[in-house]
């Protein structure tokens with residue numbers, strides 16, 4: 278029995294980066310009584326202290342339990358936390374614990390996790406770039422950065438072309454968004470995919486107007502076109518728009534995922550392993566999606582532990598579309614933390630082959646990067662946008 282002796286969390290950070298929401302990192306370490314160590318990562322933006330307190334409670338519940346008992350351990354936490362199914366803080370804390378558990382299990386068998394999930398389905402992981410458009414507002418600024426992305430070898434890139442518009446978009450906003458998308462499409466050509474991020478900010482009539490304006494640029498998908506809880510709006514969007522819909526980063530249970538699948542509200546599911554319940558729950562949602570002919574494009578916007586474990590699933594699943602990557606736009610401290618062991622080559626990720634999640638943690642950096650608490654200051658530009666893009670021009 279590989280008994281859990283501790284579940285610890287560390288709040289790490291250094292500087293604000295293009296992905297402001299990911300300027301902090303809650304690193305979770307699970308240790309067993311025989312000294313095995315596994316790492317996971319959770320969501321931190323606006324809720325770091327709450328997540329740390331959940332990890333502290335998970336530590337108390339999991340001490341002495343077998344790290345291999347993934348389903349039993351999850352059910353125990355689900356039983357202990359009456360509100361787990363409606364709490365991102367609880368599910369993200371548990372997701373990190375589950376990821377760290379799989380890290381230990383892979384290390385026990387001395388294999389990367391993908392070998393425990395059915396082996397390799399693909400040798401490399403095609404990526405789309407995100408985070409590349411910091412401080413872009415004018416079409417020219419977007420074009421300059423988009424060309425850099427293509428020069429790096431990416432065959433797909435995602436961006437949010439909507440500036441500071443929220444809920445309703447007017448003629449000026451539509452014109453600005455179209456100018457940005459048109460300029461990027463013309464700059465990258467037809468062989469590079471463009472993916473439109475709405476960040477779930479529009480009411481459905483605005484979202485439909487946007488789709489009508491942008492469909493001529495042939496986006497691979499429209500991500501979170503309407504507010505995340507606007508199910509009726511999404512139904513109306515699906516009735517009026519032919520473009521593919523992608524969503525899922527805010528789904529925290531497989532039951533929620535089922536609602537979108539059974540009502541055919543999504544073409545591509547973007548669940549996030551650090552929110553849905555780690556590897557254990559993510560692989561169930563992959564199977565459910567496969568039954569509905571829905572492809573996976575995991576959300577992956579937090580850090581390099583999440584990136585590594587996400588690549589393990591990408592390697593092994595049949596219904597895969599493309600993988601989000603901030604890798605080349607994350608701060609160097611996050612890359613250093615995993616000893617830069619999941620590099621991107623020509624717009625593709627190499628599958629990490631080390632045991633467990635496939636990366637080693639630079640443990641001496643943990644001490645160096647520790648921060649006391651999450652510093653938050655209000656600004657018109659919310660945390661969840663790529664920094665410097667909320668200006669009209």
Ligand SMILES: O=C(O)C(=O)C[C@H](O)[C@H](O)CO
Nearest residue numbers: 298322407476576578661662
């Ligand atoms: O990467 C994406 O698709 C995002 O939407 C990034 C979000 O801003 C981020 O996850 C907010 O926590």
Ligand SMILES: [Mg+2]
Nearest residue numbers: 474476500526
């Ligand atoms: Mg998104």
